[in-house]
Amino acid sequence: MASVVTKDPLFFALMKSQRSFIDYSLDKRATLAALFRGTVNACDADPYLLRAAKFHGVKTTRPCPVCKHLSMVELMYTFGDQLGQYSGRIKNSDELRQMEKEYGEFRVYIVEVCRDCSWNHLCVSFVLGDGVERKPPRYTRTLEDSDWA
Numbered sequence: 001m002a003s004v005v006t007k008d009p010l011f012f013a014l015m016k017s018q019r020s021f022i023d024y025s026l027d028k029r030a031t032l033a034a035l036f037r038g039t040v041n042a043c044d045a046d047p048y049l050l051r052a053a054k055f056h057g058v059k060t061t062r063p064c065p066v067c068k069h070l071s072m073v074e075l076m077y078t079f080g081d082q083l084g085q086y087s088g089r090i091k092n093s094d095e096l097r098q099m100e101k102e103y104g105e106f107r108v109y110i111v112e113v114c115r116d117c118s119w120n121h122l123c124v125s126f127v128l129g130d131g132v133e134r135k136p137p138r139y140t141r142t143l144e145d146s147d148w149a
């Protein structure tokens with residue numbers, strides 16, 4: 001699967017409902033500048049994020065801006081009221097294509113993570129969905145529920 005942040009117009013062309021696109025590259029440049037000045041530590045991906053990167057990350061063709069290794073992956077997080085308990089999940093592009101038909105509105109956040117030096121940053125976000133207002137799915141018990149018996 002190809003990276004969606006790098007020049008891959010196909011992905012965005014397929015995401016018919018995409019809107020409210022936000023590019024965080026200015027913020028990323030500022031973070032990198034501060035990092036190289038030694039005023040911030042942006043190579044601080046927590047174990048959960050690193051684990052997600054290992055299992056769900058989509059490899060990119062860009063080198064890490066910090067360590068220059070080709071070890072960067074992207075994660076696509078989905079958030080929205082209409083997603084109910086499933087808000088905050090990581091999705092792949094096939095799942096997003098399905099979801100944009102099933103939900104009125106949700107936002108996708110693409111985070112890049114370096115698996116070598118733990119650099120991590122939000123790249124872009126955008127809204128998907130068919131615009132039809134829907135109630136969140138009815139709450140379903142999952143194994144993640146602490147009171148599961």
Ligand SMILES: [Zn+2]
Nearest residue numbers: 064067114117
């Ligand atoms: Zn790195």
